[in-house]
Amino acid sequence: MNQSLFGLPKVELHVHLEGTIRREILEKIGRRNNTLPVKETGAFLERIYRSGGDLSSFLRRFAAVCHHLRSPIDFYLAARDYGKQLSRQGVLYAEIHLSVQIFTRRGIPLQPILSAVDEAFEEAYRESGLMLRLILDGVRQWGPGSMLELVEMAEGTRRWKVVGIGLGGDENSFPAESFREAFRAARDRGWKTTVHAGEAGGPDSVRDAVEILKVDRIGHGVRAAGDPSVLDLLARCQIPIDLCPTSQRETGAVAKNDIYPLRTFLDRGIPVTIGSDDPALFQTDLTNELSWLQGHCGLSPEDLVRVERNGLEAIFCEPEVRRRLGAIFHAGIRSWQRNRTD
Ligand code: HPA
Ligand code: ZN
Numbered sequence: 092m093n094q095s096l097f098g099l100p101k102v103e104l105h106v107h108l109e110g111t112i113r114r115e116i117l118e119k120i121g122r123r124n125n126t127l128p129v130k131e132t133g134a135f136l137e138r139i140y141r142s143g144g145d146l147s148s149f150l151r152r153f154a155a156v157c158h159h160l161r162s163p164i165d166f167y168l169a170a171r172d173y174g175k176q177l178s179r180q181g182v183l184y185a186e187i188h189l190s191v192q193i194f195t196r197r198g199i200p201l202q203p204i205l206s207a208v209d210e211a212f213e214e215a216y217r218e219s220g221l222m223l224r225l226i227l228d229g230v231r232q233w234g235p236g237s238m239l240e241l242v243e244m245a246e247g248t249r250r251w252k253v254v255g256i257g258l259g260g261d262e263n264s265f266p267a268e269s270f271r272e273a274f275r276a277a278r279d280r281g282w283k284t285t286v287h288a289g290e291a292g293g294p295d296s297v298r299d300a301v302e303i304l305k306v307d308r309i310g311h312g313v314r315a316a317g318d319p320s321v322l323d324l325l326a327r328c329q330i331p332i333d334l335c336p337t338s339q340r341e342t343g344a345v346a347k348n349d350i351y352p353l354r355t356f357l358d359r360g361i362p363v364t365i366g367s368d369d370p371a372l373f374q375t376d377l378t379n380e381l382s383w384l385q386g387h388c389g390l391s392p393e394d395l396v397r398v399e400r401n402g403l404e405a406i407f408c409e410p411e412v413r414r415r416l417g418a419i420f421h422a423g424i425r426s427w428q429r430n431r432t433d
Pocket of ligand 2: 105106107259287310368
């Protein structure tokens with residue numbers, strides 16, 4: 092790993108627990124649950140972890156991972172392993188999306204899942220000081236009724252380190268307008284919110300996320316680069332966008348031959364954060380995303396500090412944690428700036 096990136100205090104705000112599960116861990120989970128085929132397990136797993144295809148085919152691979160998660164311990168194992176991956180990269184804080192309804196719809200109760208994840212989060216904190224929080228993610232193609240159910244379901248979950256409500260899935264299935272009420276309900280109940288927008292959808296989807304859903308942060312948002320008026324909106328409202336370069340290039344949100352538009356956002360003063368989205372499924376991690384941006388978009392040491400500081404400012408967690416994290420973060424940045432070898 093690039094040593095100078097390791098020492099940089101990092102914040103990961105766009106990642107899905109289901110998409111962090113490495114092949115070895117999924118195999119362990121699937122064997123315990125008897126959900127893997129007896130024959131040709133290797134080839135079966137290969138299909139899940141082989142990248143390529145558009146957002147729909149990615150979402151099918153994501154669903155294939157979810158199929159094997161059946162009991163609370165599966166979520167514990169996933170969160171524990173991912174916590175270790177983050178600590179190894181020098182990440183201080185992460186907000187992890189979890190599409191809980193995929194599991195509750197199958198009859199797995201919510202509380203034991205959250206409690207298992209919480210236990211893994213506590214262990215990560217005790218072991219390395221890494222702070223982990225959850226965002227409960229809705230599934231866009233399941234429509235507004237399901238999103239309202241998620242908001243209901245989220246009541247009383249703060250004690251399990253849930254800090255926000257999000258919406259992922261197939262961006263082209265339902266327009267933002269249909270979720271207006273659900274996002275208002277989430278806000279009214281004091282939740283911070285985020286939505287995947289400007290990934291499979293165009294710049295208007297990003298505009299709608301700001302104007303109709305009034306989110307605090309946007310997942311991806313990258314297609315806003317195609318419309319200066321939407322860029323202006325993001326800059327004026329200072330809405331953070333989580334750019335996830337590998338994911339966006341793999342799903343075709345950004346064509347592989349195009350110049351990745353990081354600078355378009357940075358130069359307009361839009362608060363960009365960097366995420367890995369589904370690191371195991373896209374064969375990446377946060378450090379690799381930053382390293383790729385250094386190589387392909389001229390991400391300078393000053394830009395690195397800026398995107399991590401943007402991340403710190405965009406976190407959803409409670410003020411006390413934010414204060415504690417801020418002190419550690421700023422000391423880490425000073426030390427990184429003193430010790431940088433490049
Ligand atoms: N987009 C939409 N839904 C998702 C994604 C994504 O990139 N990753 C996991 N769920
Ligand atoms: Zn995502």
